[in-house]
Amino acid sequence: MARQEPRGGESLSQGEVQQVIRQGGKVLVQVAERLGPRLQRTGLTTSQIRNIYGMVKQMEMRGFDAGEFVLLKPKLAYAAARANVQGARELKDVLSWAIDEVGDDEKKFTRFVDFFEAILAYHKAAGGR
DSSP: OOOSOTTSSSSHHHHHHHHHHHHHHHHHHHHHHHHHHHHHHHHHOOEEEEHHHHHHHHHHOOOOHHHHHHHHHHOOOOOOHHHSSSSHHHHHHHHEEEEEEEETTTHHHHHHHHHHHHHHHHHHHOOOO
């Protein structure tokens, strides 16, 4: 059973990620503020994040397409396996849960993009290279 309220250095639960995508706002910022530094500490580099982030921003500019969006999951799996660090595996899990929660809802996709941007910002602020 997934933990409902991890603290500090603990991994996020799927329920927390679903809540971020459903609600956005304050909970999104709080979760990203916890996750960004954790990813930095576990070896994920900014360039590894930006590879996927760039694809998401292109999707956002072209307009949301649920079929194209779900194809991010295998790209995340490939990137995580290639990076071979804990941070990449954790980001893959978190974003895969978020992708599942977005489904075909364009408003949730916007929250996904906001969440990804916040993760990237907090990762960089924590010293991500």
